[in-house]
Amino acid sequence: MDVVINGESRQVADDADLAAVLAEFGVPERGVAVAVDGAVVPRASWPGTELRPGAAIEVLTAVQGG
């Protein structure tokens, strides 16, 4: 199925959970947070969080700013 990570469409396995998708994306060990369809998913819940086709995944981190 297709999901959208940070605005870009990406093909993942139909049964991939959030943890698997993020691992493939290359999410750093710390310093990031993830929202799916506008709701925060805590790191501990990444494994087992199922995704619907077309799910919008946002991966945010801290950068220089402000």
Add this chain to the structure above:
Amino acid sequence: MDDPLVIAGREFGSRLITGTGGATNLAVLERALIASGTELTTVAMRRADAGGRTGVLDLLAKLGIEALPNTAGCRTAAEAVLTAQLAREALETNWVKLEVVADDDTLLPDPVELLDAAEQLVDQGFVVLAYTNDDPVLALKLEEVGCAAVMPLGSPIGTGLGIRNPHNIEMIVSRASVPIILDAGIGTASDAALAMELGCSAVLLATAVTRAQDPERMAAAMRSAVEAGRLASLAGRIPKRFWAEASSPGRPMG
């Protein structure tokens, strides 16, 4: 630390809060941060690159400076609340500099969305430092909904126009019981000193340092200015008067 800045029960020795935006590179930023003496520094939340690194967080950790995530770029309360929740998750802090701006041309705070977001975030257990207009009424409302600090602008972000309405800042300070932190518009050291002389508890600035010709030197200037302004504020200035008043008694031949 005999005169600490206290926000939500936490003490800071420095009354200068810095931002990290605008620095040409991390090495320049590092020297400026050290020169500033700051203990609290803002970072923004943005989409991570695949396999991306978090350079600025590593730098702040190395320098022992607390990272204060902001919600820069948010236009609605909903966006700001979600961004704050993501920041809490990513940085493991419940502190947030709440920023909800109306448009790109002015970057002025949107008061309606700001107050809404502040209320929601306080309810969710955040320590909210709210960036706001220099409006004494709104500042008080932000305090009433539970913000830990209120941060009125001196003038629009990045303009370097200094404090356009010192009277409003004084009015905000006079009624506040939480720290008032002058945020945005600082151009040079005298602006930072004035903010402190007006009674602000601290100054938050970024561009004035990061985009100065010599960021490290300007950071040192800001550090001194904030300290000088604080001392002057505590010392109590003389009243302004219309006619001269001799500081020596009488006349030599009288």
